[in-house]
Amino acid sequence: MRISNSDDGITVCLTGEIDHHSARAMRESIDAAIQMKKPSVLRLDFSGVTFMDSSGIGLIMGRYRLMALYGGIVRVINVPEELERMMLLSGLNALDITEKRSEQFETAK
Amino acid sequence: MKPQNEMNIIFDSRSSNEGFARSAVSAFVTQLDPTVGELNEIKTAVSEAVTNCVVHAYADRIGKVFINVRISDNSLVTVKVRDKGCGIADVKQAMEPLFTTAPSEERAGLGFAVMQSFTDKLRVRSSVGKGTTVTFQKRLSCRVNNV
Numbered sequence: 001m002r003i004s005n006s007d008d009g010i011t012v013c014l015t016g017e018i019d020h021h022s023a024r025a026m027r028e029s030i031d032a033a034i035q036m037k038k039p040s041v042l043r044l045d046f047s048g049v050t051f052m053d054s055s056g057i058g059l060i061m062g063r064y065r066l067m068a069l070y071g072g073i074v075r076v077i078n079v080p081e082e083l084e085r086m087m088l089l090s091g092l093n094a095l096d097i098t099e100k101r102s103e104q105f106e107t108a109k
Numbered sequence: 110m111k112p113q114n115e116m117n118i119i120f121d122s123r124s125s126n127e128g129f130a131r132s133a134v135s136a137f138v139t140q141l142d143p144t145v146g147e148l149n150e151i152k153t154a155v156s157e158a159v160t161n162c163v164v165h166a167y168a169d170r171i172g173k174v175f176i177n178v179r180i181s182d183n184s185l186v187t188v189k190v191r192d193k194g195c196g197i198a199d200v201k202q203a204m205e206p207l208f209t210t211a212p213s214e215e216r217a218g219l220g221f222a223v224m225q226s227f228t229d230k231l232r233v234r235s236s237v238g239k240g241t242t243v244t245f246q247k248r249l250s251c252r253v254n255n256v
């Protein structure tokens with residue numbers, strides 16, 4: 001996992017497998033960074049995630065709530081194809097925080 | 110149906126064993142030459158069931174988790190994840206999407222919904238104070254008959 005700062009916020013590149021066991025350490029480092037910087041945008045980059053169960057959804061939702069406390073937002077970016085079904089099942093779409101593939105392409109350009 | 114091949118594992122309900130459990134089941138099923146997608150679905154369903162044992166069944170202690178995997182009919186995989194934990198009072202309610210008894214631990218209440226969606230058939234049997242058995246089945250699009 002790598003955390004980097006930009007003008008408007010923080011980008012977290014998540015890597016490896018996200019389950020109940022690994023989510024704990026991820027949560028602690030992300031929350032420490034949020035509390036220190038109080039960013040307006042938290043970007044969660046899933047491009048390096050090779051496996052994820054519903055603990056990953058809990059991780060996103062928890063950060064969404066924490067960011068909302070500071071008036072900030074969460075953007076979920078670069079979701080690998082094999083994780084899309086999990087994201088869809090979670091109903092996260094309703095929050096409109098997941099960037100569409102076309103938007104991802106825009107950013108990549 | 111008589112299984113053609115079967116395996117059993119028993120391990121402690123420690124969160125560090127969640128990865129071990131899904132890898133072990135995945136390794137056993139690999140002999141059926143599943144697609145990457147099918148394997149990922151089985152791994153995810155196992156991860157959900159085992160995490161429920163760690164988080165809910167044995168909430169304040171370490172207990173044993175039992176996994177039984179059977180291969181039958183050349184392509185049918187049946188996975189049973191069993192615990193001797195607290196049990197579930199209302200299974201129907203527990204299986205409803207977004208229902209969780211542990212929101213403070215950042216549980217999304219999606220485990221059963223994921224198991225349901227990622228497998229062909231899901232059955233949950235539970236008895237309060239005795240434990241829970243989650244059984245799911247998945248038919249693989251087997252490309253070879255080599256069991």
Ligand SMILES: Nc1ncnc2c1ncn2[C@@H]1O[C@H](COP(=O)(O)OP(=O)(O)OP(=O)(O)O)[C@@H](O)[C@H]1O
Nearest residue numbers: 054161165166203209210216217218219220221241
């Ligand atoms: N093995 C079990 N023993 C006791 N209770 C269980 C067990 N499995 C599930 N439950 C109960 O059923 C509820 C729903 O389980 P489910 O896996 O769908 O959601 P969750 O575990 O709460 O959240 P998530 O799986 O998204 O992290 C749990 O909150 C818990 O109360």
Ligand SMILES: [Mg+2]
Nearest residue numbers: 157161220221
């Ligand atoms: Mg669960």
